[in-house]
Amino acid sequence: MTATDRSLAIALSANDRFKLRYPRTLKAATLAALVLTAVMVWLSPRYQPQPYVLRNTEFTWVEIPEAPALPDERVQPAPPPALPPVLEVVRDGIEVDPFTFPDWSEVWNPAPPAPPATNDDGFVASSAKPVLTFFAKPDYPALARHAGQQGTVLIHVLVGTDGKVIDAVVVQSVHPLLDRAAQQAARQCRFTPAMQREFPVKAWLAVPYVFRLR
Numbered sequence: 001m002t003a004t005d006r007s008l009a010i011a012l013s014a015n016d017r018f019k020l021r022y023p024r025t026l027k028a029a030t031l032a033a034l035v036l037t038a039v040m041v042w043l044s045p046r047y048q049p050q051p052y053v054l055r056n057t058e059f060t061w062v063e064i065p066e067a068p069a070l071p072d073e074r075v076q077p078a079p080p081p082a083l084p085p086v087l088e089v090v091r092d093g094i095e096v097d098p099f100t101f102p103d104w105s106e107v108w109n110p111a112p113p114a115p116p117a118t119n120d121d122g123f124v125a126s127s128a129k130p131v132l133t134f135f136a137k138p139d140y141p142a143l144a145r146h147a148g149q150q151g152t153v154l155i156h157v158l159v160g161t162d163g164k165v166i167d168a169v170v171v172q173s174v175h176p177l178l179d180r181a182a183q184q185a186a187r188q189c190r191f192t193p194a195m196q197r198e199f200p201v202k203a204w205l206a207v208p209y210v211f212r213l214r
Contacts, residue, residue, distance in 0.1 A: 126194035126203050130159040136188035138209055144177040145213065151175075153182035153209045159191045161200040174211065182209035 012020075154172030157165045168186040170179045186207050194203035 126196045126201050128195040130163070130191035130194045130203055130205050132189065132191055132207075133163070134188075134190035136185045138181040138185035138211075140211060141177040141181055144175055144181075144211075148213065149175045149178060150211050150213050151178070153178055153211070155182055155186040155207045155209065156204055157186050157189065157207055158202060158204055159193060160202055161193050163191045163193050165189055165191075166202070171206075178209075178211050182211075185209065 151174035152172065153170065153174050156169045156171050158167040160166045165187045168183050170183055173179050186209070189207065191205070193200035195201070
């Protein structure tokens, strides 16, 4: 290098020197990019096209029959409520027989149904049934008499070994007032106890109370 070239290189600035080297730098960068691209293409896996396959779905065709036509039923109106019975007021001075004593020879005393739980010892077989010795008449409640309530109340009584009534159960009801009056009267009745051979035993007996207006 001559002295003139050396002095020229010293006189160039850094920007000028970059501009002089730019074509060579661009060529080197382009070459490096091409080499890198070729290497990536060579290393990448080969593309293998795969056709799309439709997925098969199985289903069952079910024939649904048509629903039968419902009959044209018109809504029937509710019947009108029944009118209460006309009660006839009993005038004062009319005698009313509150009780008709039944003919005990014609009264059938069926085997009572299973009585409610009481303090008795349970069913005891007997060879002779209790016999009524004192029949207590019930009081005919005035309110039930004025309301025209009448009928037969059937009471099952448990007769003890001393002939007294231990328990009284209403098994055929007419009206709460009449049921209560018959139940209270049944507890006052007296019997000869049922007998199992020569021993008195407890036994159930049906006692009817007839309430009738005249």
